[in-house]
Amino acid sequence: SQQGEEDPQALSIQEGENATMNCSYKTSINNLQWYRQNSGRGLVHLILIRSNEREKHSGRLRVTLDTSKKSSSLLITASRAADTASYFCATDADTGTASKLTFGTGTRLQVTL
Amino acid sequence: DGGITQSPKYLFRKEGQNVTLSCEQNLNHDAMYWYRQDPGQGLRLIYYSQIVNDFQKGDIAEGYSVSREKKESFPLTVTSAQKNPTAFYLCASTGQGRETQYFGPGTRLLVL
Numbered sequence: 001s002q003q004g005e006e007d008p009q010a011l012s013i014q015e016g017e018n019a020t021m022n023c024s025y026k027t028s029i030n031n032l033q034w035y036r037q038n039s040g041r042g043l044v045h046l047i048l049i050r051s052n053e054r055e056k057h058s059g060r061l062r063v064t065l066d067t068s069k070k071s072s073s074l075l076i077t078a079s080r081a082a083d084t085a086s087y088f089c090a091t092d093a094d095t096g097t098a099s100k101l102t103f104g105t106g107t108r109l110q111v112t113l
Numbered sequence: 114d115g116g117i118t119q120s121p122k123y124l125f126r127k128e129g130q131n132v133t134l135s136c137e138q139n140l141n142h143d144a145m146y147w148y149r150q151d152p153g154q155g156l157r158l159i160y161y162s163q164i165v166n167d168f169q170k171g172d173i174a175e176g177y178s179v180s181r182e183k184k185e186s187f188p189l190t191v192t193s194a195q196k197n198p199t200a201f202y203l204c205a206s207t208g209q210g211r212e213t214q215y216f217g218p219g220t221r222l223l224v225l
Binding site for chain 2: 004031033035040041042043044045048088092099100101102103104105106
């Protein structure tokens, strides 16, 4: 089962604009992570936000987390053509010894020149 | 793609045939995972292993089998019982901090 639902499913913007994508989830979590996937490739970790954090920054990325609404958002500022990819949120609800992530359905971002 | 390799990049399966996908990591990670990704979808967990000689079923284990005889290797067999095997298969691993997963480049399985 997939815990996360992402919105929008697809997003097309011009270079230089900001891109915002949202993720909603269903159960309590330890942390929420965002990953990027270029077409036909593996996923690359972007950023992790813990359940006791509300906002986190990494370069041009800004992530927010609202545990009361069970939602998160990823903002990419000043987008570039190279940001074109699919972006997935993943939640970690497991308190065991292994990270066990549940992935959302993804947002496909297209950045045009 | 880090220190995780998957082979082959493309794999073709005939009806009734078992095929094995390779996943090797040189990151000294304890935990390894197999995911299936269908077109336009997110990842679904097939199997995962926290230590050598131990593994657990994920959400969609039926029709798949795994082994973990070495820390570096976590092969996935797609058996003939998996009736809809066409998908993109991703292997991942987690290190001591156990939070962030590192992914291989994937294997695309097609049915002839």
